Amino acid sequence: MAAIDTGIGARTDGAGADTNGHLIRVGPRAELHGVSVISGGRHGIAVFPSSVSEAVYAVDNRCPHMGFPLHKGSVADGILTCHWHHARFDLESGGTFDPWADDVQTYPTVIEDGIVYVDARPHGNRVAHAKARLWDGLEQDLNLVVVKNVLALLEDAVPPAEILAIGGHFGATYRRGGWAAGLTILTAMGNLLPKLEPEDQALALYHGLVNVAGDCAGQPPRFALDPLPTHDGRPALAADRLQRWFRRFIDVRDADGAERSLLTAAASGTPPSTLADILATAATDHFFLDGGHTLDFVNKASELLDMIGWQEATAILPSLVPGLAMARRSEELNSWRHPVDLVALLEPKFARLPELFAAAGSDPERHASGTLTATLLGDDPAAIVAALATALAEGALLSAVSRQVSYAAALRVARFHSSNEFSDWITVLHTFTNANAVHQLLRRSPSPELLRGVYHAAMRLYLDRFLNTPAARLPEERPGKLAALPTGADTLLVGLRELLDREQQIETAGLVVHRYLSLEHDPAPLIAELGHLLLREDAEFHSYQMLEAGAALHSELAPEDPVAAVRVLVAVARYLAAHAPTSRAMLQTAKTARRLRRGEDLATEPAEDAEAD
Numbered sequence: 001m002a003a004i005d006t007g008i009g010a011r012t013d014g015a016g017a018d019t020n021g022h023l024i025r026v027g028p029r030a031e032l033h034g035v036s037v038i039s040g041g042r043h044g045i046a047v048f049p050s051s052v053s054e055a056v057y058a059v060d061n062r063c064p065h066m067g068f069p070l071h072k073g074s075v076a077d078g079i080l081t082c083h084w085h086h087a088r089f090d091l092e093s094g095g096t097f098d099p100w101a102d103d104v105q106t107y108p109t110v111i112e113d114g115i116v117y118v119d120a121r122p123h124g125n126r127v128a129h130a131k132a133r134l135w136d137g138l139e140q141d142l143n144l145v146v147v148k149n150v151l152a153l154l155e156d157a158v159p160p161a162e163i164l165a166i167g168g169h170f171g172a173t174y175r176r177g178g179w180a181a182g183l184t185i186l187t188a189m190g191n192l193l194p195k196l197e198p199e200d201q202a203l204a205l206y207h208g209l210v211n212v213a214g215d216c217a218g219q220p221p222r223f224a225l226d227p228l229p230t231h232d233g234r235p236a237l238a239a240d241r242l243q244r245w246f247r248r249f250i251d252v253r254d255a256d257g258a259e260r261s262l263l264t265a266a267a268s269g270t271p272p273s274t275l276a277d278i279l280a281t282a283a284t285d286h287f288f289l290d291g292g293h294t295l296d297f298v299n300k301a302s303e304l305l306d307m308i309g310w311q312e313a314t315a316i317l318p319s320l321v322p323g324l325a326m327a328r329r330s331e332e333l334n335s336w337r338h339p340v341d342l343v344a345l346l347e348p349k350f351a352r353l354p355e356l357f358a359a360a361g362s363d364p365e366r367h368a369s370g371t372l373t374a375t376l377l378g379d380d381p382a383a384i385v386a387a388l389a390t391a392l393a394e395g396a397l398l399s400a401v402s403r404q405v406s407y408a409a410a411l412r413v414a415r416f417h418s419s420n421e422f423s424d425w426i427t428v429l430h431t432f433t434n435a436n437a438v439h440q441l442l443r444r445s446p447s448p449e450l451l452r453g454v455y456h457a458a459m460r461l462y463l464d465r466f467l468n469t470p471a472a473r474l475p476e477e478r479p480g481k482l483a484a485l486p487t488g489a490d491t492l493l494v495g496l497r498e499l500l501d502r503e504q505q506i507e508t509a510g511l512v513v514h515r516y517l518s519l520e521h522d523p524a525p526l527i528a529e530l531g532h533l534l535l536r537e538d539a540e541f542h543s544y545q546m547l548e549a550g551a552a553l554h555s556e557l558a559p560e561d562p563v564a565a566v567r568v569l570v571a572v573a574r575y576l577a578a579h580a581p582t583s584r585a586m587l588q589t590a591k592t593a594r595r596l597r598r599g600e601d602l603a604t605e606p607a608e609d610a611e612a613d
């Protein structure tokens, strides 16, 4: 394109006041020599006449990077350069040469009878553009591009499931090692969305997507295999046969064989519960894989498919296979073999699982609480195994038993003493999230094989016992401290937010949450606030897991056992308080994106101090 001389110094003297339907009048072409700014679009439209032809170009007047007024930019040889960070745009198409800046929106122009008009209907499909740019942001690992396009999609009423699907496809494709923390965070945040304030819903998606991008950055992609071929007349392979193959291949760490078996099952219409069973069974054929993460990933992949649709199973589920095949098996760990050989303790008991599985649920009134919890938190692994068997044999619901293990693991967090090594927060967290995964998967696809996972989690709980020695006191064991706290719901929530502006407010955060719930304030605003407290931080992987699993367990326990439900959210608040504050760089980027969406000029308008963290 030939050079265009814009002439710096915009004309804003009423141009654009005259409109004709979608057309905004700019003025006579013969009188346009420099850039003009007209009202229209989201932030005003900058109109650039060519100095070498009759052409006129119109672009959004805010730089898509950080909002600098583009009418103050320069044009040379058809390239518009923003003067703040020097992003460059093809003036005609709006496409950027600097992917971190995003494309600028362009508008059609027409000249009729010598008069220039801008069509206020922008070029292109905004939703399609934002989806494509979100994908670009994931590819380039650009937080600002990700959050801007999440905001754009939500403003255009795109369902969050479509955004989750973009992140799911990207994460499942662009990491050879397969499913990892980012996709787990994305799914956890998807689960939490209904419990969050609207502004935090965008933040939640942004956090998940940024973590997916981070996992994939610099990684080789996965090249998917195909299902086994089908031939005319050959019946589909039975799911139980494919499951047998899958388990055998995972056992010998043959990822390719396992992937083809799984893909064949997924491509042949195997029901979701059976697909989850195939994966969960293989994930419990060995003991407590990869510190509990592997089974958690299986559960999270199932939950992601619940949100985006199981028709995506062939795209998403194979990403689990590398982790399943290569996972560290806890029977290989010294801690599981000495001084007590937990593997030798459990294996003979597993022969009884089909019988216990059949007996479970025959007496739903048989509550698996109280003494079972105390035994689970004790120091006798044989007693723990016996107590689980007794509860099942006496007819307790499977899900009641698995939930009780999950609750006991949450209590480990509620009673975690800050005199422990800081890194051990993660140890108790791993047990809790694994127990939660077993519980959720048992509700989805119960089987005697998956029941082994309850025992695995219970043994891990036993191994964590010294992290509660000494045990931190629960809030109800500190009545004097509780009584000194305010009573109003809003006051308590504001106090909680202020607490997490300071380091290591672990005990007080637990007290505030207990105070709030014991006064029977609505738990929903508290959970939303805990979500906000997480999402304003540059959180690490396990904090997302803690909140999501804790909120889910709280919801289940609250109707039946409100005391236990309170303790679960105390555990969540303690965990978040132990990991706050951070530098909050992600929140700063999100604030920038929000200001851009509002059309603010970030170059000259300072942020409002009132914008709360």
Ligand code: FES
Binding pocket: 063, 064, 065, 066, 067, 068, 082, 083, 084, 085, 086, 087, 101
């Ligand atoms: S390059 Fe335009 S605002 Fe940064």
